[in-house]
Amino acid sequence: MKIIVCVKHVPDTESKIKVAGDDCSYDPSGIEYILNPYDEYAVEEALKIKEAHDGEVTIILLGPETATKTIRTCLAMGADKAIHLVEDNPVRDAASVANILAATIKDLEFDIILVGKQSVDMDNGQVGLMVATELGLPAVSEIVSMECGDSAAAVKRNIEGGVEVYDVTFPALFTTQKGLNDPRYASLKGIMAAKKKPIDTKEFESVDSKVVIKKLDYPPARPPGKIVGEGPEAVSKLFELLKDEAKVL
Protein backbone atom coordinates (compact mmCIF):
# COMPACT_ATOMS: atom_id res chain seq x y z
CA MET A 1 0.00 0.00 0.00
CA LYS A 2 1.42 3.40 -0.94
CA ILE A 3 0.81 6.36 1.32
CA ILE A 4 1.76 9.96 0.57
CA VAL A 5 2.02 12.49 3.38
CA CYS A 6 2.22 16.21 2.61
CA VAL A 7 3.99 18.12 5.36
CA LYS A 8 5.05 21.67 6.09
CA HIS A 9 8.04 23.33 7.79
CA VAL A 10 6.58 26.00 10.06
CA PRO A 11 7.69 28.40 12.81
CA ASP A 12 7.66 26.93 16.27
CA THR A 13 4.53 27.98 18.15
CA GLU A 14 6.57 29.82 20.78
CA SER A 15 8.16 32.10 18.17
CA LYS A 16 7.55 35.81 18.29
CA ILE A 17 6.55 36.79 14.79
CA LYS A 18 7.53 40.25 13.61
CA VAL A 19 6.07 41.95 10.57
CA ALA A 20 8.79 42.81 8.06
CA GLY A 21 9.40 46.32 6.77
CA ASP A 22 7.27 45.84 3.66
CA ASP A 23 4.16 45.10 5.77
CA CYS A 24 3.38 42.06 3.61
CA SER A 25 5.71 39.45 5.00
CA TYR A 26 7.28 38.47 8.27
CA ASP A 27 10.86 38.66 9.48
CA PRO A 28 12.24 35.09 9.56
CA SER A 29 15.30 35.89 11.68
CA GLY A 30 15.50 34.19 15.04
CA ILE A 31 12.63 31.82 14.35
CA GLU A 32 12.89 28.09 15.16
CA TYR A 33 11.20 25.88 12.60
CA ILE A 34 9.47 22.55 13.21
CA LEU A 35 7.28 19.97 11.52
CA ASN A 36 3.72 21.35 11.47
CA PRO A 37 2.03 19.76 14.53
CA TYR A 38 -1.05 18.64 12.59
CA ASP A 39 1.22 16.93 10.04
CA GLU A 40 2.68 14.80 12.84
CA TYR A 41 -0.68 13.04 13.08
CA ALA A 42 -0.59 12.48 9.32
CA VAL A 43 2.90 10.98 9.42
CA GLU A 44 2.03 8.78 12.39
CA GLU A 45 -1.15 7.47 10.77
CA ALA A 46 0.77 6.73 7.57
CA LEU A 47 3.33 4.76 9.57
CA LYS A 48 0.61 2.79 11.35
CA ILE A 49 -0.95 1.91 7.98
CA LYS A 50 2.49 1.01 6.59
CA GLU A 51 3.06 -1.34 9.51
CA ALA A 52 -0.35 -3.00 9.27
CA HIS A 53 -0.50 -3.27 5.48
CA ASP A 54 3.11 -3.65 4.39
CA GLY A 55 3.21 -0.21 2.86
CA GLU A 56 5.55 2.51 1.77
CA VAL A 57 5.37 6.11 2.97
CA THR A 58 6.49 9.04 0.81
CA ILE A 59 6.81 12.52 2.30
CA ILE A 60 6.22 15.55 0.11
CA LEU A 61 7.29 18.97 1.35
CA LEU A 62 7.02 22.32 -0.45
CA GLY A 63 9.39 24.67 1.30
CA PRO A 64 12.83 26.21 1.63
CA GLU A 65 16.17 24.37 1.53
CA THR A 66 16.39 24.58 5.31
CA ALA A 67 13.25 22.43 5.47
CA THR A 68 15.33 19.28 4.87
CA LYS A 69 15.58 19.10 8.65
CA THR A 70 11.80 18.63 8.85
CA ILE A 71 11.91 16.02 6.07
CA ARG A 72 14.60 14.11 8.01
CA THR A 73 12.35 14.21 11.10
CA CYS A 74 9.63 12.43 9.11
CA LEU A 75 12.11 9.92 7.68
CA ALA A 76 13.47 9.32 11.16
CA MET A 77 9.94 8.56 12.41
CA GLY A 78 9.83 5.84 9.76
CA ALA A 79 8.82 7.29 6.39
CA ASP A 80 10.65 5.67 3.47
CA LYS A 81 11.48 8.48 1.09
CA ALA A 82 10.73 12.08 0.32
CA ILE A 83 10.19 14.60 -2.42
CA HIS A 84 11.37 18.12 -1.64
CA LEU A 85 9.87 20.87 -3.79
CA VAL A 86 12.34 23.59 -2.98
CA GLU A 87 10.97 27.08 -2.74
CA ASP A 88 11.24 29.95 -0.29
CA ASN A 89 7.80 31.55 -0.33
CA PRO A 90 6.36 31.57 3.17
CA VAL A 91 3.23 33.50 2.22
CA ARG A 92 2.18 31.40 -0.76
CA ASP A 93 -1.61 30.97 -0.70
CA ALA A 94 -3.49 27.72 -0.20
CA ALA A 95 -4.81 27.49 -3.77
CA SER A 96 -1.36 27.66 -5.35
CA VAL A 97 0.16 25.26 -2.78
CA ALA A 98 -2.60 22.83 -3.71
CA ASN A 99 -1.93 23.31 -7.44
CA ILE A 100 1.76 22.52 -6.98
CA LEU A 101 1.19 19.50 -4.72
CA ALA A 102 -1.52 18.10 -7.00
CA ALA A 103 0.71 18.46 -10.06
CA THR A 104 3.48 16.51 -8.30
CA ILE A 105 1.20 13.84 -6.86
CA LYS A 106 -0.70 13.12 -10.05
CA ASP A 107 2.33 11.36 -11.53
CA LEU A 108 2.75 9.13 -8.47
CA GLU A 109 1.13 5.85 -7.48
CA PHE A 110 -0.77 6.01 -4.21
CA ASP A 111 -3.69 4.59 -2.25
CA ILE A 112 -3.94 7.21 0.47
CA ILE A 113 -2.84 10.82 0.90
CA LEU A 114 -2.66 12.25 4.42
CA VAL A 115 -2.26 15.96 5.18
CA GLY A 116 -2.47 17.88 8.45
CA LYS A 117 -5.76 19.76 8.69
CA GLN A 118 -4.02 23.14 8.72
CA SER A 119 -0.58 24.61 9.10
CA VAL A 120 0.04 26.63 12.24
CA ASP A 121 1.59 29.54 10.37
CA MET A 122 -1.01 30.44 7.74
CA ASP A 123 -3.84 28.70 9.68
CA ASN A 124 -5.92 28.42 6.50
CA GLY A 125 -6.99 24.79 6.57
CA GLN A 126 -7.70 24.59 2.84
CA VAL A 127 -4.86 22.77 1.09
CA GLY A 128 -5.91 19.17 1.83
CA LEU A 129 -9.40 19.32 0.36
CA MET A 130 -8.20 21.50 -2.53
CA VAL A 131 -5.62 18.86 -3.52
CA ALA A 132 -8.31 16.17 -3.31
CA THR A 133 -10.67 18.17 -5.52
CA GLU A 134 -7.98 18.86 -8.09
CA LEU A 135 -7.08 15.17 -8.25
CA GLY A 136 -10.73 14.06 -8.27
CA LEU A 137 -10.32 12.05 -5.06
CA PRO A 138 -12.87 11.30 -2.35
CA ALA A 139 -11.82 13.06 0.83
CA VAL A 140 -12.79 13.69 4.44
CA SER A 141 -11.27 16.49 6.51
CA GLU A 142 -10.25 16.64 10.16
CA ILE A 143 -10.45 12.91 10.84
CA VAL A 144 -10.12 11.80 14.45
CA SER A 145 -10.16 8.08 13.82
CA MET A 146 -9.34 5.77 10.93
CA GLU A 147 -9.94 2.05 10.45
CA CYS A 148 -7.96 1.20 7.37
CA GLY A 149 -8.71 -1.78 5.13
CA ASP A 150 -7.00 -2.75 1.89
CA SER A 151 -9.18 -0.74 -0.41
CA ALA A 152 -11.30 1.46 1.85
CA ALA A 153 -11.39 3.04 5.29
CA ALA A 154 -13.96 4.02 7.90
CA VAL A 155 -13.16 7.44 9.34
CA LYS A 156 -14.74 9.74 11.89
CA ARG A 157 -14.80 13.51 12.10
CA ASN A 158 -16.19 15.74 14.83
CA ILE A 159 -19.09 18.02 14.09
CA GLU A 160 -20.91 20.34 16.45
CA GLY A 161 -22.64 18.07 18.94
CA GLY A 162 -21.63 14.78 17.36
CA VAL A 163 -19.44 12.63 15.16
CA GLU A 164 -19.83 11.82 11.46
CA VAL A 165 -18.77 8.36 10.28
CA TYR A 166 -17.73 7.97 6.64
CA ASP A 167 -16.83 5.00 4.46
CA VAL A 168 -14.25 6.03 1.88
CA THR A 169 -12.95 4.03 -1.06
CA PHE A 170 -9.29 4.39 -2.10
CA PRO A 171 -7.53 6.21 -3.58
CA ALA A 172 -8.55 8.92 -1.14
CA LEU A 173 -7.28 11.90 0.84
CA PHE A 174 -7.75 12.67 4.52
CA THR A 175 -6.76 15.67 6.61
CA THR A 176 -5.70 14.86 10.14
CA GLN A 177 -6.86 16.34 13.42
CA LYS A 178 -5.52 16.03 16.93
CA GLY A 179 -6.89 12.94 18.64
CA LEU A 180 -6.29 10.70 15.63
CA ASN A 181 -3.21 9.11 17.20
CA ASP A 182 -0.16 9.73 19.42
CA PRO A 183 2.75 10.60 17.14
CA ARG A 184 5.87 8.60 17.91
CA TYR A 185 9.24 10.14 18.67
CA ALA A 186 12.04 9.25 16.29
CA SER A 187 14.36 6.65 17.82
CA LEU A 188 18.13 7.02 17.59
CA LYS A 189 18.09 4.09 15.15
CA GLY A 190 15.48 5.95 13.09
CA ILE A 191 17.52 9.13 13.06
CA MET A 192 20.58 7.23 11.82
CA ALA A 193 18.57 5.40 9.16
CA ALA A 194 17.00 8.67 8.00
CA LYS A 195 20.38 9.97 6.84
CA LYS A 196 20.46 7.32 4.11
CA LYS A 197 16.85 7.60 2.92
CA PRO A 198 16.40 9.34 -0.43
CA ILE A 199 15.18 12.92 -0.76
CA ASP A 200 14.36 13.78 -4.36
CA THR A 201 14.54 17.52 -5.03
CA LYS A 202 12.05 17.53 -7.85
CA GLU A 203 11.53 20.34 -10.33
CA PHE A 204 8.11 21.89 -10.38
CA GLU A 205 6.30 24.68 -12.12
CA SER A 206 5.62 27.67 -9.90
CA VAL A 207 2.09 29.05 -9.86
CA ASP A 208 1.00 32.51 -8.73
CA SER A 209 -0.96 32.88 -5.50
CA LYS A 210 -4.61 33.64 -6.09
CA VAL A 211 -5.08 35.29 -2.70
CA VAL A 212 -2.44 37.81 -1.70
CA ILE A 213 -1.62 39.70 1.45
CA LYS A 214 -2.31 43.41 1.17
CA LYS A 215 -1.09 44.23 4.64
CA LEU A 216 -0.06 42.57 7.86
CA ASP A 217 -0.70 44.06 11.24
CA TYR A 218 -0.83 43.08 14.86
CA PRO A 219 -4.15 42.35 16.54
CA PRO A 220 -5.59 45.32 18.42
CA ALA A 221 -4.05 45.49 21.91
CA ARG A 222 -6.38 44.58 24.73
CA PRO A 223 -6.91 47.37 27.27
CA PRO A 224 -5.10 46.62 30.56
CA GLY A 225 -7.10 44.54 33.01
CA LYS A 226 -7.29 44.59 36.79
CA ILE A 227 -6.97 42.19 39.67
CA VAL A 228 -10.33 42.46 41.36
CA GLY A 229 -9.19 40.90 44.60
CA GLU A 230 -8.08 37.76 46.35
CA GLY A 231 -9.97 34.62 47.17
CA PRO A 232 -13.72 33.99 47.30
CA GLU A 233 -14.30 37.41 48.92
CA ALA A 234 -13.53 39.04 45.57
CA VAL A 235 -16.30 37.17 43.77
CA SER A 236 -19.18 39.51 44.53
CA LYS A 237 -17.13 42.48 43.29
CA LEU A 238 -16.23 40.45 40.19
CA PHE A 239 -19.86 39.80 39.38
CA GLU A 240 -20.72 43.47 39.99
CA LEU A 241 -18.08 44.45 37.42
CA LEU A 242 -19.26 41.83 34.96
CA LYS A 243 -22.82 43.08 35.30
CA ASP A 244 -22.34 46.84 35.48
CA GLU A 245 -19.04 47.53 33.77
CA ALA A 246 -18.64 44.78 31.16
CA LYS A 247 -22.38 44.25 30.95
CA VAL A 248 -21.95 40.61 30.04
CA LEU A 249 -24.13 39.12 32.76
Add this chain to the structure above:
Amino acid sequence: MSGLILAFAEQRNKAFRKPAFEVVSAAASLAKASGGEAAALLVGAGIEGLAADLGKYGVSKVVVLDHEDLDAFNGELYAKAVCQAVEKMGPSTVLFPGSSQGKEIAPRVAAALAVGIAGDCTEMAIEDGKVIARRPIFAGKIHAWVESRSDILVATLRPNVFSIKETGGEAAIEKLDFTPPAEPVKAVLKEVLQEAGDKIELTEADIIVSGGRGLKGPENYKMLEELASALKGATVGASRASVDAGWRPHSDQVGQTGKTVSPTLYIACGISGAIQHLAGMSSSKYIVAINKDADAPIFKIADYGVVGDLFEVVPAMIEEAKKLT
Protein backbone atom coordinates in the same frame (compact mmCIF):
# COMPACT_ATOMS: atom_id res chain seq x y z
CA MET B 1 -19.35 47.90 -7.41
CA SER B 2 -18.09 44.64 -6.02
CA GLY B 3 -20.65 42.31 -7.58
CA LEU B 4 -22.98 39.77 -6.00
CA ILE B 5 -22.08 38.55 -2.50
CA LEU B 6 -23.36 35.02 -2.01
CA ALA B 7 -23.82 33.51 1.46
CA PHE B 8 -24.00 29.74 1.99
CA ALA B 9 -26.72 29.28 4.61
CA GLU B 10 -25.81 26.07 6.38
CA GLN B 11 -28.67 23.83 7.37
CA ARG B 12 -28.47 20.55 9.19
CA ASN B 13 -31.40 18.17 9.49
CA LYS B 14 -33.54 20.84 7.85
CA ALA B 15 -32.81 23.51 10.44
CA PHE B 16 -30.48 26.49 10.41
CA ARG B 17 -27.63 26.84 12.86
CA LYS B 18 -26.43 30.21 14.20
CA PRO B 19 -23.43 30.48 11.85
CA ALA B 20 -25.83 30.48 8.88
CA PHE B 21 -27.42 33.74 10.07
CA GLU B 22 -23.97 35.23 10.76
CA VAL B 23 -22.84 34.55 7.20
CA VAL B 24 -26.04 35.84 5.62
CA SER B 25 -25.87 39.02 7.77
CA ALA B 26 -22.21 39.48 6.79
CA ALA B 27 -23.07 39.18 3.11
CA ALA B 28 -25.87 41.72 3.49
CA SER B 29 -23.52 44.18 5.30
CA LEU B 30 -20.87 43.82 2.63
CA ALA B 31 -23.37 44.34 -0.16
CA LYS B 32 -24.69 47.45 1.57
CA ALA B 33 -21.14 48.82 1.94
CA SER B 34 -20.40 48.24 -1.72
CA GLY B 35 -23.73 49.22 -3.22
CA GLY B 36 -24.13 45.71 -4.56
CA GLU B 37 -26.45 42.81 -3.91
CA ALA B 38 -26.44 39.90 -1.51
CA ALA B 39 -28.12 36.53 -1.90
CA ALA B 40 -28.30 33.42 0.23
CA LEU B 41 -27.78 29.88 -1.03
CA LEU B 42 -29.58 26.92 0.50
CA VAL B 43 -28.67 23.35 -0.39
CA GLY B 44 -30.28 20.11 0.77
CA ALA B 45 -33.42 18.01 0.42
CA GLY B 46 -36.87 19.09 1.52
CA ILE B 47 -35.47 22.47 2.63
CA GLU B 48 -37.46 24.83 0.44
CA GLY B 49 -39.63 25.83 3.38
CA LEU B 50 -36.61 27.26 5.21
CA ALA B 51 -35.79 29.81 2.54
CA ALA B 52 -38.30 32.47 3.57
CA ASP B 53 -36.63 32.81 7.00
CA LEU B 54 -33.48 34.23 5.46
CA GLY B 55 -34.97 37.39 3.99
CA LYS B 56 -34.92 39.19 7.31
CA TYR B 57 -31.13 39.09 7.42
CA GLY B 58 -31.00 41.55 4.54
CA VAL B 59 -30.57 39.46 1.37
CA SER B 60 -32.74 40.24 -1.64
CA LYS B 61 -32.79 36.68 -2.93
CA VAL B 62 -32.54 33.12 -1.64
CA VAL B 63 -31.47 30.51 -4.15
CA VAL B 64 -32.48 26.94 -3.35
CA LEU B 65 -31.01 23.69 -4.68
CA ASP B 66 -33.31 21.00 -3.39
CA HIS B 67 -32.61 17.40 -4.47
CA GLU B 68 -33.01 14.01 -2.80
CA ASP B 69 -29.32 13.21 -3.37
CA LEU B 70 -28.52 16.15 -1.10
CA ASP B 71 -30.44 14.76 1.87
CA ALA B 72 -27.46 13.34 3.77
CA PHE B 73 -24.57 15.77 4.10
CA ASN B 74 -21.72 15.12 1.70
CA GLY B 75 -18.94 17.66 1.22
CA GLU B 76 -18.29 16.68 -2.37
CA LEU B 77 -21.96 16.74 -3.45
CA TYR B 78 -22.72 19.97 -1.58
CA ALA B 79 -19.67 21.57 -3.18
CA LYS B 80 -20.89 20.48 -6.61
CA ALA B 81 -24.28 22.03 -5.86
CA VAL B 82 -22.63 25.30 -4.80
CA CYS B 83 -20.51 25.34 -7.95
CA GLN B 84 -23.57 24.83 -10.13
CA ALA B 85 -25.28 27.74 -8.40
CA VAL B 86 -22.15 29.90 -8.72
CA GLU B 87 -21.96 29.22 -12.43
CA LYS B 88 -25.54 30.45 -12.88
CA MET B 89 -25.37 33.41 -10.46
CA GLY B 90 -21.88 34.78 -11.12
CA PRO B 91 -21.01 36.11 -7.64
CA SER B 92 -17.77 37.95 -6.89
CA THR B 93 -17.66 36.56 -3.37
CA VAL B 94 -18.91 33.33 -1.80
CA LEU B 95 -19.06 33.23 2.00
CA PHE B 96 -19.26 30.06 4.10
CA PRO B 97 -19.51 29.59 7.85
CA GLY B 98 -16.25 28.30 9.36
CA SER B 99 -18.25 25.46 10.86
CA SER B 100 -17.52 21.76 10.38
CA GLN B 101 -19.89 21.73 7.41
CA GLY B 102 -18.59 24.97 5.88
CA LYS B 103 -14.99 23.78 6.13
CA GLU B 104 -15.84 20.52 4.34
CA ILE B 105 -17.39 22.40 1.40
CA ALA B 106 -15.58 25.72 0.86
CA PRO B 107 -12.12 24.49 -0.20
CA ARG B 108 -13.66 22.08 -2.71
CA VAL B 109 -15.67 24.92 -4.25
CA ALA B 110 -12.60 27.16 -4.55
CA ALA B 111 -10.52 24.37 -6.09
CA ALA B 112 -13.24 23.37 -8.57
CA LEU B 113 -13.67 26.98 -9.67
CA ALA B 114 -9.86 27.50 -9.67
CA VAL B 115 -10.19 30.60 -7.51
CA GLY B 116 -8.63 31.84 -4.29
CA ILE B 117 -9.86 31.11 -0.77
CA ALA B 118 -9.32 32.80 2.59
CA GLY B 119 -10.07 30.71 5.66
CA ASP B 120 -11.19 31.73 9.16
CA CYS B 121 -11.85 35.38 8.35
CA THR B 122 -12.75 37.69 11.22
CA GLU B 123 -13.63 40.81 9.24
CA MET B 124 -14.71 41.61 5.70
CA ALA B 125 -14.54 45.05 4.06
CA ILE B 126 -14.65 46.83 0.74
CA GLU B 127 -11.54 48.62 -0.47
CA ASP B 128 -11.23 50.19 -3.92
CA GLY B 129 -14.41 48.44 -4.91
CA LYS B 130 -13.07 45.00 -3.99
CA VAL B 131 -13.91 42.65 -1.15
CA ILE B 132 -10.99 42.21 1.25
CA ALA B 133 -10.81 39.95 4.30
CA ARG B 134 -8.97 40.06 7.59
CA ARG B 135 -7.69 36.76 8.85
CA PRO B 136 -5.56 35.83 11.85
CA ILE B 137 -2.36 33.93 11.11
CA PHE B 138 0.39 32.50 13.35
CA ALA B 139 -2.28 31.52 15.86
CA GLY B 140 -3.58 35.09 15.89
CA LYS B 141 -0.25 36.78 16.65
CA ILE B 142 -0.58 38.62 13.35
CA HIS B 143 -3.56 39.61 11.24
CA ALA B 144 -3.45 39.60 7.46
CA TRP B 145 -5.69 41.64 5.18
CA VAL B 146 -6.00 39.62 1.98
CA GLU B 147 -7.62 40.04 -1.40
CA SER B 148 -8.27 37.76 -4.33
CA ARG B 149 -6.45 38.03 -7.66
CA SER B 150 -9.01 35.75 -9.27
CA ASP B 151 -12.58 36.65 -10.28
CA ILE B 152 -14.08 35.19 -7.13
CA LEU B 153 -13.06 35.20 -3.49
CA VAL B 154 -14.26 32.24 -1.45
CA ALA B 155 -14.06 32.80 2.30
CA THR B 156 -14.96 30.95 5.47
CA LEU B 157 -16.04 33.17 8.36
CA ARG B 158 -15.04 32.44 11.95
CA PRO B 159 -18.16 31.52 13.94
CA ASN B 160 -19.40 33.87 16.66
CA VAL B 161 -17.60 36.92 15.30
CA PHE B 162 -19.96 38.40 12.72
CA SER B 163 -23.12 39.80 14.24
CA ILE B 164 -26.53 38.62 13.23
CA LYS B 165 -28.49 41.61 11.97
CA GLU B 166 -32.14 41.56 11.09
CA THR B 167 -32.25 44.41 8.62
CA GLY B 168 -34.36 43.14 5.81
CA GLY B 169 -37.76 41.96 4.86
CA GLU B 170 -38.78 39.43 2.31
CA ALA B 171 -36.44 37.83 -0.15
CA ALA B 172 -37.37 36.47 -3.56
CA ILE B 173 -36.97 32.71 -3.67
CA GLU B 174 -35.44 31.14 -6.76
CA LYS B 175 -35.17 27.41 -7.31
CA LEU B 176 -32.27 26.02 -9.30
CA ASP B 177 -31.90 22.47 -10.55
CA PHE B 178 -29.13 20.31 -9.17
CA THR B 179 -27.51 17.93 -11.65
CA PRO B 180 -26.01 15.07 -9.66
CA PRO B 181 -22.66 13.69 -10.86
CA ALA B 182 -22.70 10.69 -13.23
CA GLU B 183 -20.59 8.58 -10.84
CA PRO B 184 -21.62 7.92 -7.23
CA VAL B 185 -19.38 9.62 -4.68
CA LYS B 186 -16.76 7.46 -3.00
CA ALA B 187 -16.84 9.04 0.45
CA VAL B 188 -20.22 8.27 1.97
CA LEU B 189 -21.66 9.45 5.27
CA LYS B 190 -22.78 6.25 7.01
CA GLU B 191 -24.06 7.65 10.25
CA VAL B 192 -24.01 10.57 12.62
CA LEU B 193 -23.42 9.77 16.27
CA GLN B 194 -25.09 12.45 18.36
CA GLU B 195 -23.55 13.54 21.64
CA ALA B 196 -25.83 12.96 24.60
CA GLY B 197 -27.28 16.13 26.09
CA ASP B 198 -27.32 19.53 24.47
CA LYS B 199 -23.87 20.92 25.16
CA ILE B 200 -23.39 24.24 23.41
CA GLU B 201 -20.66 24.14 20.78
CA LEU B 202 -17.52 25.91 22.04
CA THR B 203 -16.94 27.91 18.87
CA GLU B 204 -20.48 29.26 19.07
CA ALA B 205 -20.85 29.82 22.83
CA ASP B 206 -21.44 33.21 24.42
CA ILE B 207 -19.78 32.24 27.68
CA ILE B 208 -17.08 29.64 28.25
CA VAL B 209 -15.98 28.36 31.65
CA SER B 210 -12.63 26.76 31.03
CA GLY B 211 -10.43 24.63 33.25
CA GLY B 212 -6.72 23.84 33.15
CA ARG B 213 -4.10 21.97 35.10
CA GLY B 214 -5.23 23.68 38.30
CA LEU B 215 -8.40 21.56 38.29
CA LYS B 216 -6.20 18.65 39.38
CA GLY B 217 -8.49 15.92 38.06
CA PRO B 218 -11.50 15.08 35.89
CA GLU B 219 -13.98 14.92 38.77
CA ASN B 220 -13.42 18.61 39.52
CA TYR B 221 -14.90 19.65 36.19
CA LYS B 222 -18.31 19.02 37.70
CA MET B 223 -17.84 22.32 39.50
CA LEU B 224 -17.23 24.13 36.21
CA GLU B 225 -20.23 22.43 34.65
CA GLU B 226 -22.34 23.67 37.55
CA LEU B 227 -21.08 27.21 37.00
CA ALA B 228 -21.79 26.93 33.27
CA SER B 229 -25.37 25.77 33.86
CA ALA B 230 -25.95 28.70 36.19
CA LEU B 231 -24.79 31.14 33.49
CA LYS B 232 -27.03 31.44 30.44
CA GLY B 233 -25.49 30.35 27.13
CA ALA B 234 -22.39 28.94 28.81
CA THR B 235 -20.40 25.83 28.07
CA VAL B 236 -17.25 24.20 29.48
CA GLY B 237 -13.83 24.24 27.80
CA ALA B 238 -10.40 22.90 28.70
CA SER B 239 -6.75 23.63 28.23
CA ARG B 240 -4.37 21.24 26.50
CA ALA B 241 -3.01 20.01 29.84
CA SER B 242 -6.41 18.67 30.84
CA VAL B 243 -7.02 17.05 27.47
CA ASP B 244 -3.58 15.45 27.32
CA ALA B 245 -4.12 14.14 30.85
CA GLY B 246 -7.30 12.47 29.62
CA TRP B 247 -9.55 14.54 31.91
CA ARG B 248 -11.56 16.09 29.06
CA PRO B 249 -12.19 15.13 25.42
CA HIS B 250 -10.22 16.84 22.69
CA SER B 251 -13.40 18.49 21.42
CA ASP B 252 -13.32 20.59 24.62
CA GLN B 253 -9.79 21.86 24.03
CA VAL B 254 -9.31 25.56 23.49
CA GLY B 255 -5.99 26.59 22.02
CA GLN B 256 -3.63 26.33 19.12
CA THR B 257 -4.13 22.61 18.60
CA GLY B 258 -7.71 22.82 19.83
CA LYS B 259 -10.51 25.22 19.02
CA THR B 260 -10.36 28.94 18.48
CA VAL B 261 -13.23 30.53 20.36
CA SER B 262 -14.73 34.02 20.40
CA PRO B 263 -17.14 34.16 23.34
CA THR B 264 -18.39 37.33 24.96
CA LEU B 265 -16.96 36.04 28.25
CA TYR B 266 -14.14 33.54 28.82
CA ILE B 267 -13.57 32.42 32.42
CA ALA B 268 -10.19 30.73 32.78
CA CYS B 269 -9.91 28.62 35.95
CA GLY B 270 -6.55 27.18 36.91
CA ILE B 271 -5.11 27.98 33.49
CA SER B 272 -1.65 29.53 33.49
CA GLY B 273 -2.00 31.25 30.11
CA ALA B 274 0.58 29.64 27.81
CA ILE B 275 0.89 31.27 24.37
CA GLN B 276 -0.69 28.24 22.72
CA HIS B 277 -3.77 28.56 24.94
CA LEU B 278 -4.06 32.30 24.37
CA ALA B 279 -3.98 31.57 20.64
CA GLY B 280 -7.36 29.92 21.04
CA MET B 281 -9.14 32.47 23.24
CA SER B 282 -7.47 35.87 22.99
CA SER B 283 -10.24 37.23 20.80
CA SER B 284 -12.77 36.71 23.60
CA LYS B 285 -14.54 39.97 24.34
CA TYR B 286 -13.94 39.75 28.10
CA ILE B 287 -11.58 37.44 29.95
CA VAL B 288 -11.76 36.54 33.64
CA ALA B 289 -8.88 34.62 35.21
CA ILE B 290 -8.90 32.65 38.44
CA ASN B 291 -5.48 31.41 39.50
CA LYS B 292 -3.63 31.05 42.78
CA ASP B 293 -0.39 32.23 41.18
CA ALA B 294 -0.40 36.03 40.96
CA ASP B 295 2.38 35.85 38.36
CA ALA B 296 0.52 33.54 35.99
CA PRO B 297 0.73 34.97 32.45
CA ILE B 298 -3.06 34.70 32.09
CA PHE B 299 -3.42 37.78 34.33
CA LYS B 300 -1.66 39.89 31.70
CA ILE B 301 -4.43 39.25 29.22
CA ALA B 302 -7.39 39.05 31.62
CA ASP B 303 -9.76 41.98 32.00
CA TYR B 304 -10.64 40.86 35.50
CA GLY B 305 -8.50 38.62 37.67
CA VAL B 306 -9.04 36.92 40.98
CA VAL B 307 -5.94 35.58 42.70
CA GLY B 308 -7.01 32.66 44.81
CA ASP B 309 -7.71 28.96 45.16
CA LEU B 310 -10.20 28.04 42.46
CA PHE B 311 -11.66 25.36 44.75
CA GLU B 312 -12.86 28.24 46.94
CA VAL B 313 -13.46 30.88 44.29
CA VAL B 314 -15.50 28.80 41.83
CA PRO B 315 -18.08 27.66 44.41
CA ALA B 316 -18.49 31.34 45.39
CA MET B 317 -19.03 32.14 41.70
CA ILE B 318 -21.67 29.42 41.45
CA GLU B 319 -23.56 31.02 44.35
CA GLU B 320 -23.38 34.47 42.70
CA ALA B 321 -24.38 33.05 39.34
CA LYS B 322 -27.47 31.38 40.81
CA LYS B 323 -28.58 34.80 42.10
CA LEU B 324 -28.49 36.21 38.58
CA THR B 325 -31.84 34.98 37.30
